[in-house]
Amino acid sequence: MKTELKKLIVFGVIIAFFTSAYAAFLNTIMKQGFLTDHFFANWLGLIPKTYLLLLLFVLITGPVIRALVDKMFRNENRTK
Numbered sequence: 308m309k310t311e312l313k314k315l316i317v318f319g320v321i322i323a324f325f326t327s328a329y330a331a332f333l334n335t336i337m338k339q340g341f342l343t344d345h346f347f348a349n350w351l352g353l354i355p356k357t358y359l360l361l362l363l364f365v366l367i368t369g370p371v372i373r374a375l376v377d378k379m380f381r382n383e384n385r386t387k
Contacts, residue, residue: 315370323365327357 331353335346 315373316366319365319369320362322369323362324358326365327361328354330361331357 332350334357335350335353339346339349
């Protein structure tokens with residue numbers, strides 16, 4: 308496996324974890340309020356469920372978005 312692909316996968320795994328933790332945090336706040344009973348337990352329990360969904364999304368869309376951004380800025384690099 309190429310190093311660049313490994314880097315992309317590791318990046319996707321890490322960014323999906325932080326995004327899922329944040330999304331679960333916001334979801335828990337919206338559903339039950341901040342610092343209510345069992346807030347942290349509910350938040351931490353929701354992270355793995357969210358992570359599985361976001362990991363697939365990030366690993367699929369990440370390379371597509373990266374290619375799109377590279378294509379968008381390819382013409383800009385030629386003019387300089």
